[in-house]
Amino acid sequence: MRLHEYLLGDNVRAFSTMRMGGVSTGNHASFNINHYCGDSEENIEKNKALLAVELDIPADAIMYPRQVHGCEIKRVTPELFSLTVDERQSYIDGSDALITDVRNVCIGVSTADCIPILLYDPEHHCVAAIHAGWRGTVKRMAQIVVAAMYDNFASRPEMLRAVIGPGISLEAFEVGDEVYSEFSKERFPMKEIAHRFPLMHTTTNSESQTIMKWHIDLPACNRLQLIESGIPDANIHSSGICTYASCDTFFSARRLGTASGRIFTGIILK
Numbered sequence: 001m002r003l004h005e006y007l008l009g010d011n012v013r014a015f016s017t018m019r020m021g022g023v024s025t026g027n028h029a030s031f032n033i034n035h036y037c038g039d040s041e042e043n044i045e046k047n048k049a050l051l052a053v054e055l056d057i058p059a060d061a062i063m064y065p066r067q068v069h070g071c072e073i074k075r076v077t078p079e080l081f082s083l084t085v086d087e088r089q090s091y092i093d094g095s096d097a098l099i100t101d102v103r104n105v106c107i108g109v110s111t112a113d114c115i116p117i118l119l120y121d122p123e124h125h126c127v128a129a130i131h132a133g134w135r136g137t138v139k140r141m142a143q144i145v146v147a148a149m150y151d152n153f154a155s156r157p158e159m160l161r162a163v164i165g166p167g168i169s170l171e172a173f174e175v176g177d178e179v180y181s182e183f184s185k186e187r188f189p190m191k192e193i194a195h196r197f198p199l200m201h202t203t204t205n206s207e208s209q210t211i212m213k214w215h216i217d218l219p220a221c222n223r224l225q226l227i228e229s230g231i232p233d234a235n236i237h238s239s240g241i242c243t244y245a246s247c248d249t250f251f252s253a254r255r256l257g258t259a260s261g262r263i264f265t266g267i268i269l270k
Contacts, residue, residue, distance in 0.1 A: 002031050002054060004250075006163045006237060008120045008267075012127065013055065016116065016165045016239070016265040018249050022047040024261060032251070032261030034110045036066055039261065055106055055268055060085050062106045064264060065092040069135040073148050076100035076107055096136055097145045101126035101153055101269070108266030112253040113173075113243050115218050116165035116265035117142055117226075121155040127267045134175070137221050138182050146229040157230030164226075164238040165265040168254065170217035172244035174200050180214040189224070193217045 002021035006014040022031030023046045028039040033048045035041070045059075052059040063076060072095040080088050092098060098107040107129045109116050114133035121127070128149055132141045149155035174197070184190055199211040219238055226236055243263070247255040251263050 002050070004166070004239070004241070006118070006165075006239075008118070008161050008163065008237075009122050011125065011270045012120050012122075012267060013270065014118050014120065014163055014267040016250070016263050017051070018263075019251060019261065020249070022050060027256045027260035029261070033062070033264050034064075034262035036110075037112075037262055038259040051264070057104050057106060057268065061104060062108070062266070063088070063092060063098065064108045064110055064129075064266070065095045065098065067096045067109065067131045068094050069131075069133050070094070070096055071136070071139050071141055071144055073097045073099060073145060075152055076102055076105060078102055096131040096141060097128060097148075099126065099128045099145065099148060099152060103269045106266045106268040108264050110262040110264055111165070111167060111243075112251040112256075112260065112262045113168040115167035115222050116263065117145075117222060118163040118165065118265060118267045119145065119149060120161045120267065121149060121153060121159055122161065123159045124153045124155055125269060126153040126155060127269055129265065129267055132218070132222055134173075134179060134182075134216065134218060137218055137225075138186050140186075140225055142222050142225040143229045146226070146231065158232060160231045160235060162226050162231055162236045164219050164222055164236065166239050166241035166243050166246070166250045166263060167218055168244050168252070169242035170195065170215050170220070171197070172200075172242055172254070173215050173218060174213045175216055177214065179216065183216060183221075188221060193221050193224070
Protein backbone atom coordinates (compact mmCIF):
# COMPACT_ATOMS: atom_id res chain seq x y z
CA MET A 1 0.00 0.00 0.00
CA ARG A 2 1.50 3.32 -1.10
CA LEU A 3 -1.31 5.80 -0.40
CA HIS A 4 -3.43 6.73 2.59
CA GLU A 5 -6.48 8.21 0.88
CA TYR A 6 -9.13 10.74 1.96
CA LEU A 7 -12.71 10.98 0.72
CA LEU A 8 -13.46 14.59 -0.24
CA GLY A 9 -15.78 14.12 -3.22
CA ASP A 10 -16.45 12.24 -6.44
CA ASN A 11 -14.28 14.43 -8.70
CA VAL A 12 -11.20 14.84 -6.53
CA ARG A 13 -8.54 12.51 -5.19
CA ALA A 14 -6.65 13.32 -2.00
CA PHE A 15 -3.98 11.27 -0.26
CA SER A 16 -0.78 11.07 1.75
CA THR A 17 2.00 8.75 0.64
CA MET A 18 3.17 6.03 2.99
CA ARG A 19 6.64 4.55 3.34
CA MET A 20 5.92 1.28 1.55
CA GLY A 21 5.94 0.35 -2.12
CA GLY A 22 8.90 2.29 -3.49
CA VAL A 23 12.55 1.74 -4.35
CA SER A 24 14.44 4.05 -1.96
CA THR A 25 16.62 2.58 0.79
CA GLY A 26 17.77 3.31 4.33
CA ASN A 27 15.91 6.12 6.08
CA HIS A 28 14.40 7.03 2.70
CA ALA A 29 12.82 3.60 2.38
CA SER A 30 11.01 3.26 0.39
CA PHE A 31 8.41 5.54 -1.26
CA ASN A 32 10.04 8.97 -1.18
CA ILE A 33 9.59 11.54 -3.99
CA ASN A 34 11.20 14.52 -2.26
CA HIS A 35 14.32 15.96 -3.92
CA TYR A 36 15.51 17.91 -0.91
CA CYS A 37 16.21 15.29 1.76
CA GLY A 38 19.28 13.45 0.49
CA ASP A 39 17.71 10.61 -1.51
CA SER A 40 19.19 9.62 -4.87
CA GLU A 41 17.67 11.28 -7.93
CA GLU A 42 17.33 7.89 -9.62
CA ASN A 43 15.21 6.51 -6.81
CA ILE A 44 13.14 9.69 -6.59
CA GLU A 45 12.30 9.58 -10.28
CA LYS A 46 11.37 5.89 -10.11
CA ASN A 47 9.08 6.55 -7.15
CA LYS A 48 7.56 9.56 -8.87
CA ALA A 49 6.84 7.41 -11.92
CA LEU A 50 5.09 4.86 -9.69
CA LEU A 51 2.93 7.61 -8.20
CA ALA A 52 2.12 8.98 -11.66
CA VAL A 53 0.86 5.55 -12.76
CA GLU A 54 -1.24 5.34 -9.59
CA LEU A 55 -2.78 8.75 -10.32
CA ASP A 56 -3.03 8.19 -14.09
CA ILE A 57 -1.23 11.43 -14.92
CA PRO A 58 2.21 12.28 -16.35
CA ALA A 59 5.00 12.45 -13.79
CA ASP A 60 5.62 16.12 -14.61
CA ALA A 61 2.02 16.88 -13.58
CA ILE A 62 2.97 16.12 -9.96
CA MET A 63 3.94 19.48 -8.48
CA TYR A 64 5.41 20.35 -5.10
CA PRO A 65 7.61 23.26 -4.05
CA ARG A 66 10.82 23.48 -2.10
CA GLN A 67 9.26 24.82 1.09
CA VAL A 68 10.76 27.53 3.31
CA HIS A 69 8.39 27.73 6.33
CA GLY A 70 6.99 30.99 4.99
CA CYS A 71 3.61 32.30 3.85
CA GLU A 72 4.05 32.40 0.08
CA ILE A 73 1.25 30.87 -2.00
CA LYS A 74 1.57 30.02 -5.69
CA ARG A 75 -1.34 29.43 -8.06
CA VAL A 76 -0.91 26.72 -10.67
CA THR A 77 -2.54 27.92 -13.88
CA PRO A 78 -2.86 26.40 -17.39
CA GLU A 79 -0.34 28.97 -18.67
CA LEU A 80 2.30 27.48 -16.37
CA PHE A 81 2.40 24.37 -18.56
CA SER A 82 3.74 26.32 -21.51
CA LEU A 83 6.98 26.61 -19.51
CA THR A 84 9.66 23.96 -19.16
CA VAL A 85 9.59 21.63 -16.15
CA ASP A 86 12.54 23.51 -14.63
CA GLU A 87 10.82 26.87 -15.16
CA ARG A 88 7.64 25.60 -13.52
CA GLN A 89 9.62 24.31 -10.57
CA SER A 90 11.46 27.59 -10.22
CA TYR A 91 8.12 29.42 -10.12
CA ILE A 92 6.66 27.34 -7.27
CA ASP A 93 9.85 26.95 -5.20
CA GLY A 94 9.99 29.07 -2.08
CA SER A 95 6.26 28.74 -1.44
CA ASP A 96 4.50 26.77 1.27
CA ALA A 97 1.12 26.35 -0.39
CA LEU A 98 -0.18 25.69 -3.88
CA ILE A 99 -3.68 26.38 -5.17
CA THR A 100 -5.25 25.41 -8.50
CA ASP A 101 -8.41 24.84 -10.46
CA VAL A 102 -6.58 22.93 -13.22
CA ARG A 103 -7.73 19.35 -13.71
CA ASN A 104 -5.39 16.36 -13.83
CA VAL A 105 -2.59 18.18 -12.04
CA CYS A 106 -1.55 16.90 -8.62
CA ILE A 107 -0.43 19.64 -6.25
CA GLY A 108 1.03 18.76 -2.89
CA VAL A 109 3.41 19.46 -0.04
CA SER A 110 6.17 17.48 1.65
CA THR A 111 6.26 16.82 5.39
CA ALA A 112 7.87 14.57 7.95
CA ASP A 113 6.27 15.83 11.20
CA CYS A 114 4.92 19.21 10.02
CA ILE A 115 1.20 19.39 9.30
CA PRO A 116 -0.08 18.99 5.72
CA ILE A 117 -3.51 20.43 4.98
CA LEU A 118 -5.67 19.93 1.89
CA LEU A 119 -8.67 22.05 0.89
CA TYR A 120 -11.33 21.28 -1.69
CA ASP A 121 -14.10 23.55 -2.93
CA PRO A 122 -16.79 21.40 -4.61
CA GLU A 123 -18.72 24.51 -5.64
CA HIS A 124 -15.93 26.04 -7.77
CA HIS A 125 -13.90 22.84 -8.20
CA CYS A 126 -10.57 24.10 -6.91
CA VAL A 127 -8.07 22.85 -4.37
CA ALA A 128 -5.18 23.82 -2.11
CA ALA A 129 -2.24 22.02 -0.52
CA ILE A 130 -0.67 23.66 2.54
CA HIS A 131 2.52 23.05 4.52
CA ALA A 132 2.19 24.15 8.16
CA GLY A 133 5.10 23.46 10.45
CA TRP A 134 5.12 25.24 13.79
CA ARG A 135 6.34 28.44 12.11
CA GLY A 136 3.65 28.29 9.45
CA THR A 137 1.06 27.51 12.10
CA VAL A 138 2.10 30.54 14.17
CA LYS A 139 1.86 32.66 11.00
CA ARG A 140 -1.67 31.27 10.47
CA MET A 141 -0.87 29.82 7.07
CA ALA A 142 -4.11 27.85 6.94
CA GLN A 143 -6.17 31.00 7.32
CA ILE A 144 -4.06 32.85 4.76
CA VAL A 145 -4.77 30.11 2.21
CA VAL A 146 -8.52 30.06 2.93
CA ALA A 147 -8.52 33.80 2.19
CA ALA A 148 -6.51 33.20 -0.99
CA MET A 149 -9.06 30.62 -2.13
CA TYR A 150 -11.75 33.27 -1.82
CA ASP A 151 -9.65 35.89 -3.63
CA ASN A 152 -8.68 33.57 -6.50
CA PHE A 153 -11.74 31.37 -6.95
CA ALA A 154 -14.54 33.01 -4.92
CA SER A 155 -14.48 29.98 -2.62
CA ARG A 156 -16.87 30.38 0.30
CA PRO A 157 -15.29 29.02 3.50
CA GLU A 158 -18.53 27.37 4.55
CA MET A 159 -18.37 25.21 1.42
CA LEU A 160 -14.76 24.10 1.80
CA ARG A 161 -13.81 20.57 2.80
CA ALA A 162 -10.50 20.11 4.59
CA VAL A 163 -8.07 17.35 5.50
CA ILE A 164 -5.42 17.61 8.21
CA GLY A 165 -2.93 14.93 7.25
CA PRO A 166 -0.33 12.94 9.20
CA GLY A 167 1.87 15.05 11.48
CA ILE A 168 3.42 15.11 14.91
CA SER A 169 1.00 14.84 17.82
CA LEU A 170 0.73 16.84 21.03
CA GLU A 171 2.29 13.99 22.99
CA ALA A 172 5.37 13.88 20.73
CA PHE A 173 5.87 17.56 19.90
CA GLU A 174 8.11 18.72 22.72
CA VAL A 175 9.20 22.36 22.35
CA GLY A 176 11.32 24.94 24.11
CA ASP A 177 9.93 27.89 26.01
CA GLU A 178 10.75 30.15 23.06
CA VAL A 179 8.36 28.23 20.79
CA TYR A 180 5.65 28.32 23.45
CA SER A 181 6.16 32.09 23.67
CA GLU A 182 5.71 32.50 19.91
CA PHE A 183 2.28 30.87 20.07
CA SER A 184 1.35 32.82 23.18
CA LYS A 185 2.33 36.15 21.58
CA GLU A 186 0.05 35.36 18.64
CA ARG A 187 -2.88 34.89 21.04
CA PHE A 188 -3.45 31.19 20.53
CA PRO A 189 -5.65 29.58 23.22
CA MET A 190 -2.71 28.13 25.14
CA LYS A 191 -4.86 26.26 27.66
CA GLU A 192 -6.37 24.34 24.75
CA ILE A 193 -3.31 23.69 22.60
CA ALA A 194 -0.37 23.44 25.03
CA HIS A 195 0.44 21.11 27.93
CA ARG A 196 3.48 20.29 30.04
CA PHE A 197 4.87 16.76 30.15
CA PRO A 198 8.02 15.25 31.64
CA LEU A 199 11.10 15.61 29.43
CA MET A 200 10.89 12.90 26.75
CA HIS A 201 14.59 12.00 26.69
CA THR A 202 16.70 12.46 29.80
CA THR A 203 19.78 10.93 31.40
CA THR A 204 18.97 12.18 34.90
CA ASN A 205 18.50 9.54 37.58
CA SER A 206 15.20 8.80 39.24
CA GLU A 207 16.07 10.85 42.33
CA SER A 208 16.52 14.03 40.30
CA GLN A 209 13.77 16.58 39.94
CA THR A 210 11.47 15.85 37.02
CA ILE A 211 12.02 18.28 34.16
CA MET A 212 8.79 19.46 32.54
CA LYS A 213 8.62 20.60 28.92
CA TRP A 214 5.93 22.27 26.87
CA HIS A 215 4.16 20.30 24.14
CA ILE A 216 2.00 21.96 21.48
CA ASP A 217 -0.87 20.41 19.54
CA LEU A 218 -0.23 21.46 15.95
CA PRO A 219 -3.17 19.53 14.43
CA ALA A 220 -5.52 21.19 16.93
CA CYS A 221 -4.01 24.64 16.22
CA ASN A 222 -4.67 24.23 12.52
CA ARG A 223 -8.15 22.85 13.05
CA LEU A 224 -9.00 25.93 15.15
CA GLN A 225 -7.67 28.18 12.37
CA LEU A 226 -9.82 26.47 9.76
CA ILE A 227 -12.89 26.81 11.96
CA GLU A 228 -12.09 30.48 12.65
CA SER A 229 -11.88 30.96 8.88
CA GLY A 230 -15.46 29.76 8.53
CA ILE A 231 -15.04 26.10 7.58
CA PRO A 232 -17.61 24.00 9.48
CA ASP A 233 -16.06 21.60 11.96
CA ALA A 234 -17.99 18.76 10.31
CA ASN A 235 -16.17 19.53 7.03
CA ILE A 236 -12.72 19.03 8.56
CA HIS A 237 -11.26 15.53 8.55
CA SER A 238 -8.21 14.86 10.71
CA SER A 239 -6.16 11.78 9.89
CA GLY A 240 -5.29 11.35 13.57
CA ILE A 241 -1.92 9.89 12.52
CA CYS A 242 1.12 10.86 14.58
CA THR A 243 4.20 10.60 12.39
CA TYR A 244 6.52 10.29 15.40
CA ALA A 245 4.58 7.31 16.75
CA SER A 246 4.03 5.78 13.31
CA CYS A 247 7.49 6.21 11.77
CA ASP A 248 7.40 2.66 10.42
CA THR A 249 4.58 3.63 8.03
CA PHE A 250 5.02 7.44 7.72
CA PHE A 251 8.27 9.39 7.63
CA SER A 252 9.24 11.29 10.79
CA ALA A 253 12.28 13.56 10.86
CA ARG A 254 12.32 13.56 14.66
CA ARG A 255 12.57 9.78 14.70
CA LEU A 256 14.62 9.12 11.55
CA GLY A 257 16.67 12.33 11.27
CA THR A 258 16.41 15.06 8.68
CA ALA A 259 18.27 12.90 6.13
CA SER A 260 15.19 10.74 5.64
CA GLY A 261 12.20 10.55 3.34
CA ARG A 262 9.19 12.84 3.25
CA ILE A 263 5.46 12.24 3.10
CA PHE A 264 3.83 13.73 0.00
CA THR A 265 0.28 14.90 0.68
CA GLY A 266 -1.41 15.68 -2.60
CA ILE A 267 -4.72 16.48 -4.21
CA ILE A 268 -5.85 16.22 -7.84
CA LEU A 269 -8.98 17.43 -9.60
CA LYS A 270 -10.61 15.04 -12.04
